[in-house]
Amino acid sequence: MLTEAKRVTKFVLQYFSANLQSAMEYRGAFLSQIIFMFVNNIMLLFFWWVLFSKIESLNGWSFQHIMRLYAIASGAYAVKAILFGGSFSLSSTIAEGGLDFYLALPKPVLLHVLVSRSFASAWGDLVFGLAIFLLTVSPSIGMLLAFVILILAGGLVMTSFAVIAHSLSFWVGYGARLADELTEALLTFSLYPEGIFSAVTRWVLYTLIPAGFVSYLPVRIMDEFSWPYVGLLGFFVLGIVLVARFIFYRGLKRYESGNLVVTNAAG
Amino acid sequence: MQLVRAGHLKKYLQVAEISLTNRVVYLADHFASSIFLLLILFIFSQLWRTVLGAGGTLAGLDSTGMLWYMVFTEVIVISTPAYHRLVSDEVKSGDIAYKLNRPYSYTLYYLAAHCGEFAIRFVTNLAIGAVFAYLTMGPLQVAWAQLGWVIISFSLAMVLTFLMNFSLALLAFWFEDNRPFFWIQSKLVFIFGGMFVPVEAYPAGLRIVSYLLPMRYGVSAPARLMVDFDYAFLWQVLLGQFIWATILSLITAAMFQKGVRRVHVNGG
Amino acid sequence: MAVIEVNRLHKVFRTKTKEPGLRGSVQALLRPTYSELTAVKGISFAVEEGELLAFIGPNGAGKSTTIKMLTGILNPTGGTAKVLGLVPWESRLQLAYNIGTVFGQKSQLWYHLPAIDSFRLLGSIYEIDSREYSRRVGEVVELFELEDFIKTPVRKLSLGQRMRCEIAASILHRPKVIFLDEPTIGLDVVAKLKIRELIKRLNEEEKTTIFLTSHDAGDIEQLCKRVIVINHGDIILDAPTSYLRHNYLTTKIVNVKFSAPCPELSLSNVEILKHTDKGVKFRVDTKVKSIEGVLTELFAQVDTEDISVEEPGMEVVIRDIYGRAAEVGEQDAVG
Numbered sequence: 001m002l003t004e005a006k007r008v009t010k011f012v013l014q015y016f017s018a019n020l021q022s023a024m025e026y027r028g029a030f031l032s033q034i035i036f037m038f039v040n041n042i043m044l045l046f047f048w049w050v051l052f053s054k055i056e057s058l059n060g061w062s063f064q065h066i067m068r069l070y071a072i073a074s075g076a077y078a079v080k081a082i083l084f085g086g087s088f089s090l091s092s093t094i095a096e097g098g099l100d101f102y103l104a105l106p107k108p109v110l111l112h113v114l115v116s117r118s119f120a121s122a123w124g125d126l127v128f129g130l131a132i133f134l135l136t137v138s139p140s141i142g143m144l145l146a147f148v149i150l151i152l153a154g155g156l157v158m159t160s161f162a163v164i165a166h167s168l169s170f171w172v173g174y175g176a177r178l179a180d181e182l183t184e185a186l187l188t189f190s191l192y193p194e195g196i197f198s199a200v201t202r203w204v205l206y207t208l209i210p211a212g213f214v215s216y217l218p219v220r221i222m223d224e225f226s227w228p229y230v231g232l233l234g235f236f237v238l239g240i241v242l243v244a245r246f247i248f249y250r251g252l253k254r255y256e257s258g259n260l261v262v263t264n265a266a267g
Numbered sequence: 268m269q270l271v272r273a274g275h276l277k278k279y280l281q282v283a284e285i286s287l288t289n290r291v292v293y294l295a296d297h298f299a300s301s302i303f304l305l306l307i308l309f310i311f312s313q314l315w316r317t318v319l320g321a322g323g324t325l326a327g328l329d330s331t332g333m334l335w336y337m338v339f340t341e342v343i344v345i346s347t348p349a350y351h352r353l354v355s356d357e358v359k360s361g362d363i364a365y366k367l368n369r370p371y372s373y374t375l376y377y378l379a380a381h382c383g384e385f386a387i388r389f390v391t392n393l394a395i396g397a398v399f400a401y402l403t404m405g406p407l408q409v410a411w412a413q414l415g416w417v418i419i420s421f422s423l424a425m426v427l428t429f430l431m432n433f434s435l436a437l438l439a440f441w442f443e444d445n446r447p448f449f450w451i452q453s454k455l456v457f458i459f460g461g462m463f464v465p466v467e468a469y470p471a472g473l474r475i476v477s478y479l480l481p482m483r484y485g486v487s488a489p490a491r492l493m494v495d496f497d498y499a500f501l502w503q504v505l506l507g508q509f510i511w512a513t514i515l516s517l518i519t520a521a522m523f524q525k526g527v528r529r530v531h532v533n534g535g
Numbered sequence: 536m537a538v539i540e541v542n543r544l545h546k547v548f549r550t551k552t553k554e555p556g557l558r559g560s561v562q563a564l565l566r567p568t569y570s571e572l573t574a575v576k577g578i579s580f581a582v583e584e585g586e587l588l589a590f591i592g593p594n595g596a597g598k599s600t601t602i603k604m605l606t607g608i609l610n611p612t613g614g615t616a617k618v619l620g621l622v623p624w625e626s627r628l629q630l631a632y633n634i635g636t637v638f639g640q641k642s643q644l645w646y647h648l649p650a651i652d653s654f655r656l657l658g659s660i661y662e663i664d665s666r667e668y669s670r671r672v673g674e675v676v677e678l679f680e681l682e683d684f685i686k687t688p689v690r691k692l693s694l695g696q697r698m699r700c701e702i703a704a705s706i707l708h709r710p711k712v713i714f715l716d717e718p719t720i721g722l723d724v725v726a727k728l729k730i731r732e733l734i735k736r737l738n739e740e741e742k743t744t745i746f747l748t749s750h751d752a753g754d755i756e757q758l759c760k761r762v763i764v765i766n767h768g769d770i771i772l773d774a775p776t777s778y779l780r781h782n783y784l785t786t787k788i789v790n791v792k793f794s795a796p797c798p799e800l801s802l803s804n805v806e807i808l809k810h811t812d813k814g815v816k817f818r819v820d821t822k823v824k825s826i827e828g829v830l831t832e833l834f835a836q837v838d839t840e841d842i843s844v845e846e847p848g849m850e851v852v853i854r855d856i857y858g859r860a861a862e863v864g865e866q867d868a869v870g
Contacts, residue, residue, distance in 0.1 A: 011659070018645060018656050025647040025688065036450065043454050047463045051318070053470060054325060059317060101641035103608040106631035107660055181302050188306055196314040256610045256624065258548050258600075 011107065012115050016083055019118030030120045037124025041074055044191065045132075059195030066193060067132045068222055072150055073190040073215040075129035079155025080162070081122030084114040087159045088183075090166035091176040099255060110248050114159065137222075150218040153237050154190075157213045160244035161186055167244075170251025182209075190214040210240065279375055283383030286348075301395045304341055308396060311337055311463075312403040326468035331404040332494045333464075338396035339490030340462050343421075346388035347428050350377050354436035355445055364530050374433065374523060381429045410496035416505075417496065420489045423508040427485040430515035437519065440526035455480065461487030481511040538712055538744050539582035539605065544614035546575040546600050546768075574600040576768040577614060584711075587738045587745045589759035589776070591752075593853060597768040598748045602714050605746070606636055619711055632661060635705035635713035642689075642697075643704050649686045650700040654707060661708035671707055678740065679703045679733055695726025699733060706737065712744045713737075719754055727751075731758050752846045756780055764856060772856050783855050784847060785821045790814070791833065792841040802832055 023030045045067070052063040080087060093099060093113055102112045130147065137143045165182040169175030189211035194202060206212035213236045221229050315330040323329070328336060354377060357363040366373055400407070410417070435452060438445040458473075459466065460482035466474055477483045488504040552570045575597045582588050592598050603609035605618055607627030616623060621630045637643075644653045651672070658668040676682055679699050684692055689700065698718060705713060718734065719727045735758055738745050749755060755762050755776060762779050764772040772779070788808070796812040804824045809816040819829050826844065833839070847855075 014656055014659055018648065018652060021652065022645055022647045039454070043457055046458055050464055050469060051325075054468065055318060098641060100603065100608050101638060101643070103627065104606050104631060104634075104636040104638070105660055106628055106662075184303065185306055188310070192310050192314065196310070196317045198313060201313060256608065258546070258609050 008108075008111065011111065012083060015115035016118070019082075019085070023118070023120040030123075033121040034124035034127060037121045038128045041070065041125065041128045045070060058193060061193040061195040064136050065219060065223070067136050068219050069193055069215050070191065071129045071133035071136070071147070072154055072218045072222075073129075073187070074125040075133070075147065075151030076154025076158055076190070076214050077187060078122045078126035078129060079151050080158040081119040082126065083118070083155065084159040085117035085119050085122075086114040087162040087166070088119070089117065090114075090163060091169035091179050094166070094169045094251070094255065095173075095176065099252070103256075109252065110163070110245060114163070146222070150221070153233055154214040154218060156237050157210055157240055158183075158186060158190075160240040161210060163244040164240075164247050167247045167251045170254050185209055186211055186214065210236070213237070213240075275371075278371060279379040282371075282376055282379040283386075286380040286383035287387045301392060304345060304392060304396055305399055307341065308334065308338065308399050309403075312400075316404075326465040327495060328465065331407070334400050334404045335407045335494045336465060336490050337463065338393070338400050339493050340460070340486050342389060342392040342396050343424065343428070343486050343490065344456065344460075344462065346385055346392050347432070348381055348384040348388065350381050350384075351432040351436035351449065353377075354433060355439040358437065358439035358526070359443075361530065363527075367527065367530070374519065377433060378426070378429055381432075382425060385425050385428075407494060409493075413496050413498075413501075416501055417489065417492050420492055420501070420504055420508065423505070423512060424485045424489045427481060427508060427512055427515065430512065430519055431481060431485065434515060434519045434522060437522045437526055440522070440529055456482045456486060459483055460485060461490075465491050467491075478507075481515065484508045484511055536584050537581040538584050538586075539580075539616070539618050539746065541581070541605070541616045542579050542614055543577040544575060544579070544601070544604060544616050545577045545612050546573070546597075546604060546609070547612045548572045548574055574768055575604070575611075578765070578768075578770045579614075580763060580770065580773055582712075582744060582746065584744055585738070585742045586761060587735070587759050588747065589755040589762040590746060590748045590765065591750060591755060591762060592748075592765040593750060596765045598765060599716065600768075601765070602636075602716060602746070602748065606630070606634065606714060632708065633711050635708070635710035637701055637705050637713070637715050637718060642701060644689045644697065644700055646690050647688055649688055650681070650692075650704070651685045653689070653700075654704060657704055657707055663708055668707075671709070675703045675707060678736060693726070695722050695729060698722065698726070698730055702730075702733070702737075706741070706743065709741075710743065712746060715745065715747045717749055718747065719749065719751055727753070734758060752784055752852060756784060756846070764853065766853055771853070779852075781822070782859070783852050786847050786851070787819050787821060787826060788816065788845040788847075789819060789826070789829065790816050790841075790843045790845065791837075791839050794838040794840040797837040800833075800836055802829060805829060 048063060048066045052058075052066070086093070090113060099109065099113065102109045102116075105112065129151065133147050134143075162179070162183045165179040166175065168178060172178075186209050189205055189209055194205070194212065194216040197205065202212070205216070213233060217229060217233050221233065312334050315333045319325060319330040319333065325333065354363075357366065363373070366376075397407075431452065432449075435445060435448045438448055442448075456462065459477040459480045461469075461477065466477040466483050466487050469477065477487075484504065484507045488507065492501060492504060549569050549571050551567050578597075578601070590598055590601070600609065604611050605616060605623055607623035607625075607630055610624045618630060619633050623630055643657065644650055645656075654672055654675075655668075658665075658672075663671065676685055679702065681700060681703060684696050685700070689697060692700065702713075702715065702718065715734070719730050722730065731754060734745060734747070737743055747754070747759065756779075759776050762772070762774060762776050763770055764779075789805075792814045793812075798812060800810065800815060802817065804819075806818040807815065808818060817829075819826060830842070
């Protein structure tokens with residue numbers, strides 16, 4: 001188990017460094033993308049800044065909470081886009097026969113597809129997330145570590161959710177569009193405070209569209225640390241990773257039998 | 268810019284019509300892209316109800332007003348067609364040279380296409396947004412008697428948006444890559460166009476800046492007129508829209524003249 | 536010892552069909568109808584260790600489907616296959632360590648990075664330990680003559696150089712069998728020759744079994760000792776390349792450019808396709824007359840500036856095989 005985890009981590013990091021080197025080939029574009037993304041995210045905070053100049057708190061949420069929410073959601077998104085960038089285009093990889101290549105290599109197919117791509121602009125999200133996170137806490141190594149752990153958890157939830165959504169392409173044609181809408185919805189909900197939503201909506205946000213585990217619960221853990229919360233988060237992350245894996249490999253069986261909806265026949 | 272003679276008006280109307288029908292073909296596709304509109308409206312319906320729950324107001328609007336305000340700002344922005352990309356490409360590739368000897372004005376051609384497409388997208392997006400707002404927040408108190416004025420303001424906003432995008436597209440004459448300008452502009456629209464909250468709610472400094480910039484007159488002002496009509500506000504808005512339309516027309520015309528000269532010098 | 540054994544391997548693709556329109560969609564949902572397409576029709580063959588085999592056929596013949604089944608990517612509908620003693624679709628992962636693949640559709644090299652960086656990544660994907668890795672890279676670089684461009688970003692390489700790196704990347708882990716899907720597609724003549732030479736060298740020096748698909752008859756003639764021709768999912772010929780060469784690849788098209796105009800020309804036993812002041816184009820059947828014979832006759836009459844010999848296309852060969860088979864069938868019926 002432990003050696004396996006070590007091997008997986010090593011594999012992810014190797015792809016990470018190759019992707020990073022690749023992005024560095026165009027240093028100028030890389031830097032400007034980071035800056036654009038950084039400014040872009042600051043703009044989104046602007047609305048909350050205006051709103052909180054008019055009101056004191058929002059169901060217990062202050063501007064500082066919003067900043068942490070943004071920090072963790074952007075960081076989680078960055079984890080997904082930098083480490084597991086393949087999750088963005090998984091359905092087209094499936095539909096266009098791109099899995100063949102990974103099937104011929106001796107590494108877990110799903111993990112290999114996920115780590116094979118990386119988005120340089122997401123470094124802007126990461127820098128932004130870290131910067132505003134540090135504005136809301138007294139910086140220390142412990143806090144930094146907490147941030148890293150929380151965004152890794154959120155990133156895994158986002159990635160797993162994307163894998164589930166994109167795996168629909170194994171069963172239905174035009175799955176790409178649906179998957180894009182679903183992952184976009186998860187990201188959007190992760191950027192709004194839990195406090196504004198009705199009870200029913202909240203329930204959905206902790207189950208079907210798990211924005212609660214991407215950002216709400218992590219923010220709460222920062223606020224009032226408790227082991228049950230941490231346990232709940234860890235339990236959910238593990239659960240959704242396993243579910244995503246299960247669904248993907250179920251779909252892969254269909255792929256291996258060549259009976260996809262979008263079979264490009266013989267060749 | 269050339270002046271339009273009555274006889275010429277017909278062909279521009281036809282351009283607008285074609286661009287409009289062209290859009291109808293993609294209606295299904297278009298409705299699918301409205302999902303994001305519904306998502307953001309859903310979030311804000313809950314947000315405003317929480318923030319402005321019992322009789323609270325922000326910049327004079329209650330929660331219902333706020334959501335309807337957002338329906339209009341969002342619909343204006345997502346209905347704005349992307350002809351500026353086409354123009355940028357034509358300028359960069361030099362294809363614009365071929366379009367120049369056709370018997371129409373390049374600028375007016377794209378203005379017509381812009382308006383045609385904007386109109387159809389506006390109506391369909393508004394239908395979706397309005398149904399949603401009606402179901403979640405209840406009806407909008409429309410000032411029916413003054414609706415004519417509001418429509419005039421929306422039309423001016425449409426022209427204003429075109430002029431902003433078109434002039435930035437023409438920057439392609441001088442800049443290899445003009446995308447950063449569009450990017451900056453979209454951020455300015457977000458803030459100074461008051462996408463989420465009326466600019467009247469901003470702190471004094473930002474409010475004044477937004478009064479001076481054209482973005483507010485293209486997005487926030489007409490939306491606000493629609494949800495909270497007021498004559499004093501109307502005259503202020505129309506004046507602002509008129510001034511900015513004039514300034515941007517002059518700038519566009521000057522840029523176009525200078526740019527086209529470069530095309531002729533460089534041989535396209 | 537046979538490294539690949541295929542026995543009545545069969546693949547049927549089943550796809551849902553749908554009538555157009557909304558009604559069709561509802562119908563497809565409630566009472567789905569399927570259409571079947573047989574891509575591979577129960578083929579059998581064996582490949583011995585160290586063989587260099589060509590698996591050829593036109594597009595859509597079932598080549599890729601077969602390769603996909605032999606590498607474990609696709610499950611068959613029926614029949615058995617063993618590669619290196621393993622059933623590919625059951626032991627895909629285990630097999631992956633022992634075979635190499637080059638698919639045209641997805642490059643294993645990172646476009647913006649030098650090939651050596653991709654090699655390093657593949658080294659760890661195949662879990663090659665670092666000492667063995669550096670020794671192996673040295674070998675591969677020498678074998679494929681990559682010295683000059685191994686450190687250049689792949690995007691700056693020519694197509695031929697890129698293909699050399701591509702094949703080199705697939706043999707880092709010393710696979711016993713390597714599957715090459717159209718390795719020469721899109722390459723110019725010189726690059727093609729080079730790739731053929733390198734593939735041959737790989738086969739000879741490392742005793743790697745090579746399973747190669749192509750629709751370029753030249754690849755097969757110059758490279759392989761044995762050829763399997765597949766069409767419509769059926770093996771229609773499994774024979775030594777020399778057999779193919781002597782019986783089917785016999786017609787050549789010769790293109791000659793004159794250095795001085797030559798209006799009169801008499802060549803025996805050839806079919807003149809085009810004759811102008813500047814040159815001549817004709818077809819020779821090498822069973823009837825050797826190329827050397829024709830050229831001797833030609834040189835006696837005219838000074839030439841340029842001569843090229845074209846192989847018949849794959850389609851011609853297949854049509855020929857079918858024609859011949861029909862003839863044999865008729866003879867059998869008579870006899």
